[in-house]
Amino acid sequence: MQSFIKYFFFGLLVQMPVVGLAADATPAEGESLFNPVLIALCLLAGILLLTIAALGSALIQLAKLYRDKMRKERSAGVKTIFLTLALLATAYTGFATEIEEVEVASTKLPITLAGLPFAQFWIMIGIIALELIIVTSMLLYMRTLLGLLKSRPETKVAVKEITQKIPxxxxxxxVVPIEQEEDIMLDHDYDGIRELDNSLPPWWKYGFYISIVVAFAYMWYYHAGGEGPSSEQEYIAEVQRGEQDKAAYLAKSANNVDENNVQMADAAGIEEGKQLFVQACAACHGPDGGGSVGPNLTDAYWLHGGSIQDVFKSVKYGWQDKGMKSWKDDYTPKQLAAIASFVKSLQGTKPAAPKEQQGELYVEATAAPDPAADKEKDIAIQ
Structure with a gap:
């Protein structure tokens, strides 16, 4: 406290020439003695002076603490601090001395600024700027001293050596090395278990931040903004894509039909088969399938089997011994399947002049009854 008072009064003595300089400025005739700008500048200069005095006292105390801790460097460190403070005070005093010279040179200037002579106004601004520089310098020195008081040179060297070996x-x-875990040890003690204040991995932390940004962008695009498709729209689009893929597959695989996988065609396929039948088969079997040179295709009797697979095989390979040619080189497998489907659709129709029956009776195979299912049905009825 005594050192603070000492430095405070020392600062007042240093600033007295400046205050006297401002007071010597006699106002011109008709001007008021009360100048708010001058009073504000003087108050600001006084506050900065108090700050300088307080920082000076704190710097002295920090220098003493540093001297006690680092006695080997006591002489150089403390001398440097005191020399810096002395230079700052000398510069401040010298600047105040120069005020009188500038004032003498500027008394001839009739120009005023904010109610003050031009030179005196800028002198006050210069004093305040100098005080700000001194305060900033003192704060930097205090920061340096605090860093020196907290630092441990031997630990820094060890950390540097360890850091070079960290994978x-x-x-x-x-990851904090084991040798430095003491620096991040928390004060918590749970039955002898100590807790470390480890930081999150940077990749995880920034990945989490990015996920938050992506979540907001997603919510805006698909919900709030209404620019993205909804779940229903995405479902409809997927179904349409599936239908297109299915149609493309069927169009590509339509000709991959043989006697093993041929199936009964739909109504459009049967109609197509009818037109092909009239072109290729009506000469031997009649336009209505009643038979002519070839057998009747409307009854239940067949020479070479009456299933869709058997009919497809007969149309595809023919029967040379009975005068029926092979149509596999004239029509595609899809067209052959359409012809076979039309022939099967003639079953039970009434041709105009049906030919007599030929071959063996063919009955469509039905699913064999399941004894186990019948037994369960009987039990349920009982």
Missing amino acids: FWDRFNK
Whole structure:
């Protein structure tokens, strides 16, 4: 406290020439003695002076603490601090001395600024700027001293050596070496278990931040903004894509039909088969399938089997011994399947002049009854 008072009064003595200089400025005739700008500048200069005095006292105390801790460097460190403070005070005093010279040179200037002579106004501004520089310098010195008081040179060297040996993955995850765990040890003690204040891995932390940004963008695009498709729209689009893929597959695989996988065609396929039948088969079997040179195709009797697979095989390969040619080189497998489907559709129709029956009776195979299912049905009825 005594050192603070000492430095405070020392600052007042240093600033007295400046205050006297401002007071010597006699106002011109008709001007008021009360100048708010001058009073504000003087108050600001006084506040900065108090700040300088307080910082000076604190710097002295920090210098003493640093001297007590680092006695080997006591002489150089403390002398440097005191020399800096002395230079700052000398510069401040010298600047105040120069005020009188500038004032003498500027008394001839009739120009005023904010109610003050031009030179005196800028002199006050210069004093305040100098005080700000001094305060900033003192704060920087205080920061340096505090850093020196907290630092441990031997630990820094050890940390530097350890850091050079830390693998990339540990550095990528910001892993603290075991030798430095004491620095991040928390005060918590749970039955002898100590807790470390480890930081999150940078990749995880920034990935989490990015996920938050992506979530907001997603919510805006698909919900709030209404620019993205809804779940229903996406479902409809997927179904349409599936239908298109199915149609493309069927169009591509339509000709991959043989006697093993041929199936009964739909109404359009049967109609197409009818037109092909009239072109290729009506000469031997009649336009209505009643038979002519070839057998009747409307009854239940067949020479070479009456299933859709058997009919497809007969149309595809023919029966040379009975005068029926092979149509596999004239029509595609899809067209052959359409012809076979039309022939099967003639079953039970009434041709105009049906030919007599030929071959063996063919009955469509039905699913064999399941004894186990019948037994369960009987039990349920009982």
